[in-house]
Structure formats: structure tokens, C-alpha cells
Amino acid sequence: MAGPHIRDQLTLRSVERQRPDGSAYRSLSLAVVQQLARDFDQSLRRVEQSALEMAIIPERYIRNVATLSPEDQHRLLDCSVCVVGVGGLGGSVAEMLARIGVGRLRLVDGDRFEESNLNRQRFADTASLDKPKAQIAREAIAAINPAVEVTALTEYLTTDNGPAIIGDADIAIDCLDSLPARLSLQTACRHKQIPMVSAAVAGMSGQITVFYPEDEGLAALYGDLSAAADRGAETTLGNLPFAVTMLASLECSEAVKILLGRQQTLHGHLLIFDLTDLTFDIVQLAE
Amino acid sequence: MSHHITLKLFATLRSYIPPQADHFAIAPGTTVADVIRDLNIPEKDAKLIFINSVRKDRDTLLQDGDRLGIFPPVGGG
Numbered sequence: 369m370a371g372p373h374i375r376d377q378l379t380l381r382s383v384e385r386q387r388p389d390g391s392a393y394r395s396l397s398l399a400v401v402q403q404l405a406r407d408f409d410q411s412l413r414r415v416e417q418s419a420l421e422m423a424i425i426p427e428r429y430i431r432n433v434a435t436l437s438p439e440d441q442h443r444l445l446d447c448s449v450c451v452v453g454v455g456g457l458g459g460s461v462a463e464m465l466a467r468i469g470v471g472r473l474r475l476v477d478g479d480r481f482e483e484s485n486l487n488r489q490r491f492a493d494t495a496s497l498d499k500p501k502a503q504i505a506r507e508a509i510a511a512i513n514p515a516v517e518v519t520a521l522t523e524y525l526t527t528d529n530g531p532a533i534i535g536d537a538d539i540a541i542d543c544l545d546s547l548p549a550r551l552s553l554q555t556a557c558r559h560k561q562i563p564m565v566s567a568a569v570a571g572m573s574g575q576i577t578v579f580y581p582e583d584e585g586l587a588a589l590y591g592d593l594s595a596a597a598d599r600g601a602e603t604t605l606g607n608l609p610f611a612v613t614m615l616a617s618l619e620c621s622e623a624v625k626i627l628l629g630r631q632q633t634l635h636g637h638l639l640i641f642d643l644t645d646l647t648f649d650i651v652q653l654a655e
Numbered sequence: 656m657s658h659h660i661t662l663k664l665f666a667t668l669r670s671y672i673p674p675q676a677d678h679f680a681i682a683p684g685t686t687v688a689d690v691i692r693d694l695n696i697p698e699k700d701a702k703l704i705f706i707n708s709v710r711k712d713r714d715t716l717l718q719d720g721d722r723l724g725i726f727p728p729v730g731g732g
Contacts, residue, residue: 457732545732570729573666575703588710590728591702601667601700602731612732638703638710640726642665649663649724651705 374408374418382424387433394424401426401515412515413471417445428513429469436468440628445471445515447627450537452476452525452553454501456607457567458543459490460616461623462505466513468624473509473516476533477501478524488609525549530556539626541619542566546598547590554585563635565622567615571605572643574615577653578622578635588653589638611643658683658719662690665726671696681717688713690723700727 381404382394396419404415416426420442425433429441436444449470451458454477462475479501485492489501496504506520525533530552534540540557542564544550550566557564558581566586567576579585590596618639625633634650641648662676671694673679681690691701691713703726704711717723 453732455732543732545730547728547730550730567732568729569731570666570727573726573729575726575729589703596702597699597728598730600728600730602729604667607731640665640703640724642669644669647663647665649705649708651703651724652709655709 374404374410374415375422377404377407378419378422378424382419385427385430387430393430393433394422395427395430396424397427411517413445413517416469416515417442420445426515432468436628441469444469444624444627447539448472448474448535448537449623449627450474450476450534450540451543452533452540453543453545453549454491454505455479455485455543455545456488456490456569456609456612457616457619458541459492459501459505460613461541461543461619462509463490463512464616464620465623466509466516466518468620469513469515470624470627471516472519474519474521474533474535474537475502475505476521476523476525477505478522488607488612490613525552525556527552527555531559534560534562538562539623540564541623543616543619545602547586547593547596547600548598550586551593554579557581558585563626565619565626567619568600568602569607569611569615570601572608572611573601573605573641574611575638575640576615576618576622576634577638578626578633580635583636584654608643614641614643656683657681658685658717660717660720661722663722663724664696665724666729667727668696668700668725685717686713687711687715687717687723687725690717691725696725701725702728 385395420438481492500522502520506518638651657680662679705724
């Protein structure tokens with residue numbers, strides 16, 4: 369009953385517009401998405417998906433086109449991503465995934481913002497100090513893209529709660545800051561049989577890769593895990609904002625490609641960089 | 656007749672970069688472990704070793720013209 373009606377409304381209330389290259393498209397404004405969601409008692413996400421099924425583009429996603437097709441955009445809105453750690457990496461990752469239109473985010477962090485986070489963490493500001501990171505991020509994302517359904521989990525992921533925390537996520541993004549926490553996440557991802565995008569930063573350098581459940585995983589980076597230290601060079605060098613956000617961008621790019629089934633990813637490789645002397649290298653992890 | 660490698664040390668290991676790291680002389684038969692020892696790089700900090708962009712272990716024999724990179728464990732986020 370609602371099906372044909374909303375299609376009629378989407379046709380009526382979308383408008384023809386032009387992209388910067390002159391190509392025409394049907395555009396749907398945020399106000400109309402919100403009105404139709406109310407009128408048809410549907411989520412914003414569902415209304416956006418109904419539009420995309422008719423090749424009508426919600427205006428908020430128009431700059432994703434044509435790198436993303438309407439089908440890609442529709443698929444992203446179906447996807448669930450678990451962002452583990454909502455600090456430097458995770459705050460920017462969560463923001464970017466919301467902006468590009470990943471439909472469901474699970475944001476996991478038991479920590480609260482503190483002053484030493486202010487140099488780099490996307491949702492750390494003078495008003496959010498002492499407040500739970502995951503919850504602040506959820507509120508901020510609701511203002512950026514209210515179509516994204518965000519679950520804020522204000523606890524740390526452990527080996528015990530890992531599978532429940534990951535829930536129905538299609539992929540997990542490692543935005544953590546210690547090796548034991550990363551290991552718990554890896555265990556949970558293997559249990560749930562989902563890929564994991566993993567990144568770490570120290571000073572102006574960083575690394576990022578993609579692990580699948582059957583891979584050697586973190587041992588490829590940190591050696592004998594039982595003997596490895598909990599933390600690394602960042603305890604000396606700190607974490608600079610541009611290195612952190614660069615890695616966050618790379619994590620999002622890899623996650624979106626995996627969600628969309630694109631072939632060229634960092635799987636089996638480690639991208640490392642040092643901005644001190646602008647070295648970038650992609651290292652093959654196994655021969 | 657010595658060989659030369661390009662040596663690249665990352666993050667905290669930068670403080671161990673020798674002079675002429677881009678044209679670093681080694682004796683034939685030198686392994687990665689030898690280089691790590693000669694430069695006084697702490698064992699625990701030389702976790703990720705790659706030669707010509709492929710991960711290798713520290714027993715690998717270095718060849719003339721190799722590009723050796725050593726990355727310490729990093730974990731920040």
C-alpha cells in the first residue's frame with residue numbers, strides 16, 4: 369500500500385538538477401526526505417533507499433556520484449560497520465562513514481574525552497571533556513546525517529563481549545590504541561567471520577592493512593604476540609592530527625571498497641608512511 | 656668489494672639512521688640482523704622488516720642494491 373504511494377511522491381517531489389559536469393539527475397532534498405519519512409512512517413534511511421531504487425539521488429549524496437552509483441549508495445545504506453575505538457582514528461572514521469552514507473554504525477568506546485585528546489580527536493572539544501566518546505559521537509553524527517542509525521556502545525570490547533558488540537556488522541574498523549585490545553577485536557572478527565581494517569599511528573608515521581579471518585593477522589605486524597609490548601612508538605612520539613586523520617581516511621576508503629565488493633584493497637599488504645620525509649611504501653606481507 | 660643498500664628507518668628508529676643511509680655500505684654476506692646489531696637498534700624495536708617492499712625476517716641475507724626498511728611496533732589511534 370505504502371509502496372506505490374511513496375514512489376509517486378518521490379517522482380513528484382524530486383527535481384531535475386545538473387551536476388558540475390552538466391549531466392542531469394533527479395534530486396531529493398533533505399526536507400522532502402524528512403517529510404516523506406513522517407508521512408509514510410518510515411526511517412529516513414528507508415526513504416533514501418526508495419529514492420535510490422528509482423535512480424533519484426538524495427541531494428546530500430550527490431557529490432558521491434558517479435564514483436558511487438545509485439546501486440552502490442543503496443548498498444552502503446544497507447551496510448553495518450563496527451568502529452572500535454572512537455578517539456583519533458575512530459572519530460574521523462565515524463564521521464566520514466556517516467557522510468558517505470553507510471547506513472548503520474556501531475560505535476564502541478568505554479572511554480571519556482580528556483584534554484590530551486584535543487589535538488586530534490574529531491569529537492573532542494571543550495564541551496565534550498569528561499563525556500563518553502561513543503555517545504558524543506552518536507549525537508554529533510545525528511546532526512551530520514540523521515539517516516544513519518548509530519548504536520553507541522560505551523564499553524570496551526573484550527574477548528568475552530566481542531561477538532555481541534560486533535553484532536551484525538559487515539566489517540570492523542580497528543581504531544584502537546593498544547595491542548591487547550586489537551587482539552580481542554581480531555578474535556571477535558574471526559569468530560564472526562568478518563574482515564577487519566586495521567591501522568596504527570605513531571608521531572608522523574603510520575600503517576594500515578586489511579585482515580580477513582583466515583589471515584595471519586596481527587602477528588604479521590607485531591611478531592610473537594605473547595612477547596609483544598602493549599603499546600609502541602606512539603608512547604614516545606605521540607599522535608599528530610594529520611597522521612591520524614590520514615589513516616582514518618585510508619581506513620574508510622578500504623572499508624567502503626570492501627563493502628562494495630571492489631577488488632583492489634590492501635588485503636595482504638601493509639601501507640606504511642612517514643610524513644617526516646614523505647616516505648610511502650606498500651609492503652607485501654606474505655610471499 | 657662492498658655492497659650498498661638503501662636503508663630506511665621509520666618513526667622512533669629515525670634516531671639510528673646512519674650517515675649515507677641511501678648508499679649504506681655492507682660486507683657481502685651481511686644479514687638484516689647484522690645491520691640491526693651494528694646500528695645498535697634495540698631488538699624489540701625492529702619488528703617489521705621489509706626488503707624491496709616484501710616482508711622478510713631478520714636472518715635474510717642482504718644483496719647489493721636492496722632497499723631495507725625497518726618499522727618499529729606502532730599502536731596509537
